[in-house]
Amino acid sequence: MYKSVLIAAALFSEGATTKAAIARARKMLDPGGKITLVHVIDEVPGYVAASIPKEHLTARRRDVEEQMSALASGAADIEFIVREGQPSAGILGTAQEIGADLIMIASHKPGFGDFFIGSTASRIVRHAQVSVLVSR
Numbered sequence: 001m002y003k004s005v006l007i008a009a010a011l012f013s014e015g016a017t018t019k020a021a022i023a024r025a026r027k028m029l030d031p032g033g034k035i036t037l038v039h040v041i042d043e044v045p046g047y048v049a050a051s052i053p054k055e056h057l058t059a060r061r062r063d064v065e066e067q068m069s070a071l072a073s074g075a076a077d078i079e080f081i082v083r084e085g086q087p088s089a090g091i092l093g094t095a096q097e098i099g100a101d102l103i104m105i106a107s108h109k110p111g112f113g114d115f116f117i118g119s120t121a122s123r124i125v126r127h128a129q130v131s132v133l134v135s136r
Helices: 013-028 054-072 087-098 119-127
Strands: 002-008 029-042 078-085 102-106 131-135
Touching: 002 013, 002 087, 013 029, 013 054, 013 102, 013 131, 029 054, 029 087, 054 078, 078 087, 087 102, 087 119, 102 119, 119 131
Parallel strands: 002 029, 002 102, 029 078, 102 131
Antiparallel strands: none
16 A cells, blocks of 8 residues: 555654554555654754753754664664654655655644644644544
8 A cells, every 4th residue: 555654753652652653554554665763853942952961962862763763673664764853844854755655643632722633743734745644
């Protein structure tokens, strides 16, 4: 069904939602297809970044990379990418770069401002050029 699936990786709850997405993606993957996990570290505003030691920012990225590596768990059909910036732009950009035919993203419990799905998921759905699967 799909040759390339991009999963927006959530790293809370020990990656439970991402692990579930990987299992679901494998069921929809063509033989020889690939899964790419992407996590976008939200940009820290400049006025805040100036007061945070660089070691903390570097340690945060290293921690994210270790968690992503654990989620990929050495599987041949899974690779991971860590980006920095605005999450929806990073996810959409990665999807375009790798030629994904499906983007999978989890949605959090919404607040009033994003009543039906989360704001990042909502942006992905509105702007993606490929199919999007949103799960809760």
